[in-house]
Amino acid sequence: MVRELGLLGRRLLVPAALLVGIMVLLGWLLTDVLAQSWLATTDADINQELVEERTNDLNTVSFLLSSLAATPVIIGLTLVTAATARLVWKRWHEAIYVVYVVIGEVLIFLATTLLIDRQRPEVPQLDPAPPTSSFPSGHTAAAVCFYGAAAAIIAWRVRKRWLRWTVIALAVAIPLLVGLARLYRGMHFPTDVTGGLFLGLVWLGVVTRLVLLAPISAAGDIARKAKETITR
Numbered sequence: 001m002v003r004e005l006g007l008l009g010r011r012l013l014v015p016a017a018l019l020v021g022i023m024v025l026l027g028w029l030l031t032d033v034l035a036q037s038w039l040a041t042t043d044a045d046i047n048q049e050l051v052e053e054r055t056n057d058l059n060t061v062s063f064l065l066s067s068l069a070a071t072p073v074i075i076g077l078t079l080v081t082a083a084t085a086r087l088v089w090k091r092w093h094e095a096i097y098v099v100y101v102v103i104g105e106v107l108i109f110l111a112t113t114l115l116i117d118r119q120r121p122e123v124p125q126l127d128p129a130p131p132t133s134s135f136p137s138g139h140t141a142a143a144v145c146f147y148g149a150a151a152a153i154i155a156w157r158v159r160k161r162w163l164r165w166t167v168i169a170l171a172v173a174i175p176l177l178v179g180l181a182r183l184y185r186g187m188h189f190p191t192d193v194t195g196g197l198f199l200g201l202v203w204l205g206v207v208t209r210l211v212l213l214a215p216i217s218a219a220g221d222i223a224r225k226a227k228e229t230i231t232r
Helices: 002-010 013-033 038-052 056-067 071-089 093-115 138-157 161-184 190-212 214-231
Strands: none
Touching (some): 013 093, 013 190, 038 161, 056 161, 071 093, 071 138, 161 190, 190 214
8 A cells, every 4th residue: 555655646746847837937927027016016015014013922923823834843743643643543545645745845845946036025034034935935835735734634534523623724724824924024925925825725635636535546446456366
């Protein structure tokens, strides 16, 4: 089954490449075609308005929210989630799924930022600026992918309706709050956060379809092949 999941992982290469192409196209539109448009002006105005609303309490809250999708946090949570899924359900499907989602998002994000060089907002920034491009928001994309994948696993494997809806609500709320925190802290434009949401949602959907759900049919195919081999 692990081998089968590895084959499914290779099927992700084409959609990943396509998504990189789409993200680069969107980034090019923002940094070139629309660089002097009303959209760029609105982007900058929103960042400036958020700076004017800053308070010590909001600074602390935004830091905590932003930290929910910080790289070390996402890596740690991914490893814990994968290990827990493997121990609880005694198989690799869910574990490999969440790893594919997170690692794939990181690679697509890095590929996009290598090709798109968008400067960060010209406002006081509350965090050290990483060397990557402002577009897209990696924190937002990572939040969508990890928390969305965790929610998908729980919703798929757990029968309690209240728990399903709780994790789904959290999976929706956390990325939005992370994106807002990144805006508030001056680290991204609104279009960067929107780009991160788009990247995360598309990639999460692709991996969920090809990895989390596909093993159901894949396992059936393997069982049938094994039965045919025995009966021959």
